[in-house]
Amino acid sequence: MAGRNMTTEAAGDTASNAAELAPEAIAAVAHASHGDPFGILGPHQVGPDLWEVRAMLPRALRVWVVGLDGDTELAAMQRRHPAGFFVGRFQSGGRPGYRLRIETADSTAVVYDPYSFLNVLSDDDLAHIADPGGDTIYRSLGAHPRKLGEVDGFAVAVWAPNASRVSLVGDFNGWDGRCHPMRLRHGAGIWELFLPEIAPGGRYKFEIRAANGGLLPLKADPVAFQAEQPPATASILHGQPAQTWSDADWMTKRGEGDPRFKPISIYECHLGSWARIPEEGDRFLTYREMADRLVPYVRDMGFTHIELLPITEFPFDGSWGYQPVSLYAPTSRFGTPEDFAFFVNAAHEAGLGIMLDWVPAHFPNDPHGLGGFDGTHLYEHADPRQGFHQDWGTYIYNFGRAEVQSFLVANARFWLERYHLDGLRVDAVASMLYLDYSRKAGEWVPNRYGGNENLEAIDFLRRMNETAYSVAPGAMTIAEESTAWPGVSHPTYTGGLGFGFKWNMGWMHDTLRYMSKEPIHRRYHHHDLTFGLLYAFTENFVLPLSHDEVVHGKGSLLGKMTGDRWQRFANLRAYFGFMWGHPGKKLLFMGGEFAQEREWNHDLSLDWHLLSDPLHRGVQALVRDLNRAYRQIPALHELDSDAAGFAWLVADDRDNSVLAFARYGKDREKPAVVVCNFTPVPRAGYRIGVPAGGFWREVVNTDADMYGGSGLGNLGGIEAVEQESHGQPFSVVLTCPPLATIVLERVAT
Structure with a gap:
């Protein structure tokens, strides 16, 4: 042979x-x-x-x-x-x-x-296993359908350099480690074997003996492309997804232009609880059913992207995917790899991008996972001060090890290239950047300069971002980074981390704190709404109202609002109007768009029955219209990340809890103005300076009847007069509805 x-x-x-x-x-x-x-x-x-x-x-x-x-x-x-x-x-x-x-x-x-059969992997494959940025990991490791000579089968390879013996076990050999011991490729630490005439679909794992001869728990394949549905834990002989893509137009268009200048409004979604099928045991929707239901819904709502909570295979439902085991396998809870690719393709055909919450910050200690993989601390640091997260009870990758960095960077590339994903939102970046993250004195190890910066993690993140942007034109990387680390979304050649965007956690905390106050007290907290503009353009920000804000006793977004029932809905509508008018890309967790009343529960479907209530239906209609305005009015999105796109008009009227600001696009002759009144008192005859004369159309009024409001407003728009106010040459006299935001667009004459 x-x-x-x-x-x-x-x-x-x-x-x-x-x-x-x-x-x-x-x-x-x-x-x-x-x-x-x-x-x-x-x-x-x-x-x-x-x-x-x-x-x-x-x-x-x-x-x-x-x-x-x-x-x-x-x-x-x-x-x-x-x-x-x-x-x-x-x-x-x-x-x-x-x-x-x-x-x-x-x-x-x-x-x-x-x-x-002779060797499965070439010497060239082995030479590039530890090269971060390449695709050798997922081309060579894992289980791949392959033909050697005239014989079809599966080529299987795994990195376990400190093992004394590795056997492939599975359905094909009765899970007997004596049947298929693997060949060690010395130097690379790779064990390989060709399984002739094995059909796809069989379950498998690795039986590994440590260097001392001790037998380890059976290990799932770190580069498995499919896995069993939990609580089962085996990998499945599958190979990379075989999808016939029809999204060439989307991929071409995606690569045109800079995402910073585009409207980006993200619908964050947990696939297991968006909707279920109660008639069939409350089962999950499949990926293909989501293509038929979720994709049209999100498109109708006017969002530009769906961001999925992690779908790389994970054992525990309660982790929401944030404790993954098989980073190369889309979870089998909703179908096959081809089903997931079908879902992505359907989204692209509908004009929607798909982003993935990606978790390189930590991994769980399940016995079939990466921890102690070959009897040594292979993927994680041996020192628990560096290799173990006390908060989450999980392991931390050894980012300084070339093979581990290669494994992770290749994984980012894999999802962008092989599944055509449009972005990666990287979870828990702060925990990666700081060696003393959530640790007391004596519980962490300084870097070689005596500092608390994780130099290896910084290098990894830069390599990951450079790779992502080089292989996937138009795709984005987004950091969930909760500190003031400088340059998170700045290019690596300027010393930044290289992300495209960063979640604005400070904006979220400040503004939700403000909205939780009774209107009569808001005058004392006015700075919570204005402070964010002091740093709004230091990074390319996404404004996140994510799943983290509606779990663990925090209640729903609606539940954070004050007042009676009507006022709570009005507050939420006004807040959404402020958010969509504020500089920064948008992210809203599912359910928020129709004012889900209870806290999110990953085991239950969203409460879609609430849409029979006009107030909930009104919030949904408002979010749809806000997304439409955000997309259609360049001033609301083109300069989201540029100080030239923003100017305060009214920033200091704390006594009335009113603020107003102008937004500009590349064409400064077509500005927009956003006015917010965060008290239940209507403000009639309120003069506000505007940057240009002419007619200002009322594009959005969150107090409109159709949204469940009182219907107070400006009869569709107002003519500006040549009277200076607030440092502007023209002004308008508005009726500011109670607990409401209005968006005005100058209509060219």
Whole structure:
């Protein structure tokens, strides 16, 4: 059987002159403790034109070596060990091609011998395993359908450099580690094996012996492309997704222009609880059902992107995906890898981007996962002061190890390239940047300069961002970073981390704190609304109202609002109007768009029945119209990240809790004005300076009847007069509705 790039590591297949194997070697194979199975098993030349085939077949009663035709008998194999070690000798003028006829208690089958094949991975593959930024990890490791010679099967490879033996176990061998021990490619620490004639869909894991000979819990494949649905934990023989993409127009258009100048309004979604099927045991929707239901809904609501809470396979539902085990496998809770690709493709055809919450900050300690993978701290730091998150009970990746960094950077690339994703929102970046994150004195290890910066994590994040932007034009990376770390969304060549955007956590905390105050007290907290503009353009910000704000006893967004029922809805509508008018891209967690009343529960569907209530339906209509205005009015999005796109008009009217500001796009002749009244008192005759004359159309009024408001407003717009006010040459006299935001757009004359 012809193989690839035979090296000295495969020499044992062809050049052993030992007439008889030592009993100790046979016993080691029989007990699955031999570290060099290819040095024992398979074809070996034992004399001039004399070959010996050896096989470990625990369930076999009798075995024959036969020709490739399956009929020609070359040798009847002799049992050399009661556990099922067989040996057969025959004459051959060169390295023989052969198969094995195996008789068991149940059947007789003719099969290819995995140990008759040469190396699976090339020397070039091995040389690039530790290169961050490349795609060697997911091209070479994991399980891939492959043809060696004329034989179809699966090539499987795993990194476990400190193991003394690795076996592939699964449905195909009764989960018996004696059957398929793997070949070690010395130097790279990669174990490999070709499984001939194995069909996709079978379950598998790795049985690993540590360096001390101890047997570890069975390990899932770190580069598995599909996994069992939890609570089952096996990997599935699948290979990379086989999707016929029809999103070329989307991908081309995505790569045009700078995302900073585009409208980006993100619908954050937990797929397991967006909607369920109560008639069928409250089951999840499938990826394909989401393509039919979620995608049209989000498009109708006017959002530009769907951001998925993590869908890389994770064992515990209650982690919401933030404790992943199989980073290369979309969770099987909702279908196959092809089903997920179908969902992404459907979103693109509908004009929607798909972003993924991506979790390189930590991983869980489940026994089948990455922790202690080969009996050593392979993926994590050995020192718990560096390798263990006390807050979450999870491990921290060793970002300074080249193979680990390569594994993670390649994973980011994998989702962007192979699943056409449009962005990665990186979770818990602050925990990666600081060595003393959530640690007391003495619980952390300083860097080589004595500081608290995690230099290896910084290097990793920069490499990840550089790779993402080089391989996926138009895609975005977004950091959830909660500190004042400088330059998070600045290019790496200027010393930044290289993210495209950063969540504005300060804006979120300040403004929600303000909205939780009774209107009569808001005059004392006016700075909570204005302070964010002091730093609003230091980063490329996303304004997040995420899942984190509606869990763990925090209540819903509606629940944070004060007053009676009407006022709570009015407050929420006014707040949304302020958010959509404020500089920064937008993110809203599902349910917020129709004012979900209860706190989010990952085990339950959203309360869609609330849409029978006019007030909930009104909030939904408002969010739809805000998204439309945000997309259609360049002044509201083009300069979200540029100070030239913003000017205060009224920033100091704390006594009336009114503020107003102008927004500009690249064409400064087409500004927009946003006016907020955060008290239940209507403000009639309120003069506000505006940057230009002409007619100012009232694009959005959150107090409109159709949203559930009182219907107070400015009759569709107002003419500006040439009277200076608030430092502007023109002004308008407005009616500011109670607990409301209005958005005005200058209509060119």
